[in-house]
Amino acid sequence: MYNKFQEDKNGQLELLDTVLSEAGAFLSRREDDTVYPIFPQKEAMRVSDEGLGARGALDYFLKNYAPYVSLNTGPRFYGFVVGGVTPAALAGDWLTSLYDQNAFGTAGHLDRHIEMEAVSGLIDLLGLHSDMTGSFTSGATMATAAALAVAREWAAQSQGKTANDGVYGLERPVILSGTAHPSVYKGLSILGLGRNSLTVVDALEGREAVDVKKLEQALAQNSGKPCIVIANMGTANSGDVDDLKSIAALKEKYDFYLHVDGAIGIVAAASDQYRPLFEGILLADSITIDCHKWLNVPYDSAIALVRKEHKEYQYRTYAQETAVKNTVSEETDYTNLGNEGSRRFRALAVWMSLMAYGKKGYAEMVERDCAMARLFAEKLESSGILRLMGPVRLNGFAFTFNKDHVSDEEILALRQKIRLDGAAFLNHSKVCGVPVLRCSLSNWAIQEKDVEAVAASVIRCATEMQNQKEAAK
Secondary structure, eight states, X not given: OOHHHHHHHHTHHHHHHHHHHHHHHHHHHHHHSOSSOOOOOOOOOOOOSSOOHHHHHHHHHHHHTGGGOOOTTSTTBOSTXXXXXXXXXXXXXXXXXXXXXXXXXXXTSHHHXXXXXXXXXXXXXXXXXXXXXXXXXXSHHHHHHHHHHHHHHHHHHTTTOOTTTOSTTOOOOEEEESSOOHHHHHHHHHTTSOGGGXXXXXBOTTSSSBOHHHHXXXXXXXXXXXXXXXXXXXXXXXXXXXXXHHHHHGGGTSOEEXXXXXXXXXXXGGSTTTXXXXXXXXXXXXXXXXXXXXXXXXXXXXXXXXXXXXXXXXXXHHOOSSSOOSOOOTTOOGGGGSSXXXXXXXXXXXXXXXXXXXXXXXXXXXXXXXXXXXXXHHHHHHTSSEEESSOOOSSEEEEEESSSOOOHHHHHHHHHHHHHHOSOBOEEEEETTEEEEEEEOOOTTOOHHXXXXXXXXXXXXXXXXXXXXXXXX
């Protein structure tokens, strides 16, 4: 055995003790350290002939790289849509790496049982249809692709085609959505349907929620064609939600496949206060849940939920076989229902968090995050320097400078100034054509003191920018 392997085998527990010490230091840093540090450019380290050994590699990393790790799991990172990692989920993820199981999801194996309990637990927590099966994927993009693959097969079967035939010669289905997430377009590209296959339906005035009347008009115009409707429950830029109840009601008049993109907002259904927003979800054919967002488990975890009546379509797309002959059954390996052959045991972190905090825990987290989002918005708007782009409907919203014209350059400058200030991170986008900063308060640990610190930083940076601009006139 090479000497470095032998040394590391003998000292493995001591090595993990050092990692545990780093965990303590990192968790402490999240309270008040720079949220999104800028990594300085440096020459790439080369692989040596002898190797550093695990101790040498770890020490080098902790000294030279660890100080620049983003604190995106902390309570002051409001950029993108990032939750955090609950203590239970972190324990589950560490165990996942320790056990290093290939979670094929074969009957009679522990990983299948844990995954089944995690999925059924989420269905119960969120009030979803019990007649759904879940497939874990690496993230919402792949979960969306998996769900849309089922929708594609649903549309193809009316033309006598399946995944065995491919998309060539297939008449593309009509795909309708309001403010679809970019991952939807990526999924359509992966599936061979193409980004241009999505028809954007007008949103309501001043919002990102689809105009249901316009959606119905589009369905009527395409009567007789296979149609796929994508409802968006929590848009990335402003946190808006479609009127899911009204969209689902259209199924009484039109035959279409309904996919609900719940990657960002669906965890809100854990709260009785916000569950009415999701009325109609029982009629969904498929749903995307991104677990690293509001569910607060580590990255590399999402779920595509599919009605059991469509499971055959899912299997035909993802069966890891040279030719699909056998039909799907209750015993079908989970690896034949999703993107990956080899699968990380990612369900364990979800299972741990669900079992640890239960329905009351997740309901409290949702309601607290939403309340903190409203508090944050109120503070920004009361400054007079900033204005909201719309009401806070869940845990996310967008804002901009309180003036008639705001340029991209101004918003980018404010974003960078906030990042350098160190107390928070937000990212930029556009809502209704207006450059904005967007925020999502999705972390399990956010408290009022965190919102106070972030709001103070944002207002201070915006004020300094405005004063500098005035002084330069």
